[in-house]
Amino acid sequence: MKNALKTVGFLAVFLTIFTFYDRVMKFKNYDGIYGIQSFYKEKKNTVDVLCLGSSKVFTGLNTDILWEEYGIAAFDLAGSIQPMWNTYYFLKEALKTQNPDLVVLESYRCEEDVDWLDDYRIRVNTMGMKWSPNKLLSMMTSEQSKFWLNFMFEFVQYHGRYDRLSSDDFLPYLGNEKAYRNWKGFMNSNNFTPAEQPAVERDSVCGKMSSKTEFYYRRILELCRKRGIPVIVMNIPLVKYDTNSMHVFNEAGRVAGEYGFESHDFNSKEHCDMMGIDFATDFSDTVHMNLAGSVKFTRYVAPMIQKYGVEDRRSDASGKWDSWKQRAELKALAEAE
């Protein structure tokens, strides 16, 4: 009995210290980890539009514009180069507390052709999640079984950061309250890389997704259908668009159709012309839009989102959507400076 008490006491002291250690040392990437951690802070059933997918979501779908101009309470719950299986578990985790009117699923990673991810991708797409079966399954699906414990014991991944710690690791909101308090996952960039619009001859040939990607892509659609949540599958414009991307998206669109969901490849010349995208100024690199591009793109897709009966929450007086309002105020303050 005495020994059992000693063990419990020792573990309690160790775990208390470890909690602080973990908070300081762990990765805080905005491109996956901090996004879902911010998501957990949202009040129950306040996210009306849940935007899922890879980094193209949090650089393309501008949640600030959606709120300020349309009153749409949207959240970009995405991660860098996020494969469909991690997206699936993000969705499952999100649906624990939210019941969105619409899920926007960005389809870039339907092109995913590997079954196992590198350490960086696993970290950004799983480590932000709270401990739950979803997190465990998300990790286990991403990595070969011999490395599972390297991710379940997260310190194995982050312990070497001792020489890279900065004030961001010790202060709340990554040390930048104006940028990250009530953050909705959107990451703006003012960089630009001049490019030309990819010339791809459009056709309706369907490509092939890898079996693992298709399996989880379908699970996402099935889950949404089961929960009665409509889905828009979309391919956000990118410079690195080619025939293969188009064919894979055609397949993604075909599969979405099977479930009765709509899909749009916004890389077509017609779409790009209508949204006014300028490839010379609106991309920060070959995949991601910059702020200017995201504003044009978001204004273009907002009416499609509104079609699903998403309400304008700006005039809501219940206080439920205050975090979106506060986010807009902080953004205005930051811009004024």
Place this chain on the structure above:
Amino acid sequence: MDFFVNFCKFFLHIFTAGITTPNYFFMLGLLCFFYYILPLKFRWIVFFLANLVFAFSVSKFGIFVMVFMMASVWLASVVLEKVQSKQVKKIIFATTVCLDALILIAMKDMQLLKNAGFLAKFVPIGISYWCLSLLAYLADCHRGLCTPERNPAKFFACAAFFPIAVSGPVIKMKETCAQIVEGHRFDYDNFCSGLQRILWGLFKKLVIAERAAIVVNTVYGDVDSFHGFYIWIATAFFFIQLFCDFSGCIDIILGSAQLFGINLPENFSLPFTSKSIAEFWRRWHITLGGWLRDYIYIPLGGNRKGNLRKYLNLLITFMVSGFWHGGTLVFVVWGICHAVYQIAGSLTLGARKRLCETLHINRETFGFKFYQCSVVFFLNLVAWVFFKSPDVKSALKTFVLSVDFNPWIFFDGSLGKLGLSAAEFMIFFVAMVIFLVVSYIKSISPRSVRSLVAGQNLPFRWALWISLMFIVMTFGKYGPGEESLSFIYMKF
């Protein structure tokens, strides 16, 4: 279905993982759980099964060689007990020893041959360690010094005991077998002591050895770009790396065995405090040294047949030691170095004593002992150059490069070229201070450091162990991108 298959594979993989990985500790936890829930007399079955899975998952074909060698020794030991004729006993003993020794030599050659192809798959895990134990066991049975184990499953549980298959120690089965096959009750203090020993082993391996390895690999990986003191610094770091790597591994192994209530023999006893090469070999890789002494040196005649024969026996014994380490000429030369040191030490002992008397040098002072330890350290450095080099030609070239006087590298920031940043050097330095303080306490106390700590008040004890846990967790070099999975002595 894929996920289910992956899940099953996970349990096989935990047996193949390096002993510094979370997988290993997960496996250890599982084994402890099953060990302590079984009735006492069946607990050895956990080791029997763990050995099988461990050997199989590391080398699917090697397990056949392992089982064959163990079966041959078990059978011979049982037959030796029954047979009365000395002549027949000798034949059985000699045949089995030759068979197993030949297989060991062949396997070690295959380890060395990079293009051994399919045959290389037959090299079982830890053959160099358990094979020596098997041969010693058979010799002891032949001499009537131990009673053979009649149950082949118990014999396998003991001879292939999974922790020692990693890097030793070379156990004497006549002393250890009984411990392994008899069930042990859970002992809280012993269990905690085992965990503490594992933690200390991880500290030596992950915090010290892995940092020292960076300097060693930088210099020895491109030896042409370095000269003078760079070489000697790297060789000194190699000595530290080797010690912390090997003794750290042994600490993890001995700590793991202690979790099951099994005390394996010690392999190190403060080798840096040796005042002669002979003493060094009583403190470094003790179990191998003991094996070589008992089964090579003494059967050859030891020191009972005059000085000339003694020196020849020493030479043969250390050549065998060198061959055991690598089987290539460079390791044999390393062994010869140590034999020559001991022969020279023995030949000049009288002259050195007379010189001290003539110069009125007190041999009992700290200063003189420090000088002796320094000489042993330097002689070892010279020998380690052979140990670290890929061949004799490269070793000789390294010696040529090392003969250069460039003391300014200690002052002009040139040490930054050795691969460690200033912060990493500082961590290494602090870790070495901790290591030396612990070694010093160990050298002046008859009790182990862990038992000394156990005698302290609870807050101090907890603070100490929790601090060490966080030091290892934070500053240990493990996880993605690190090469801490393997130990130097695993290759032997």
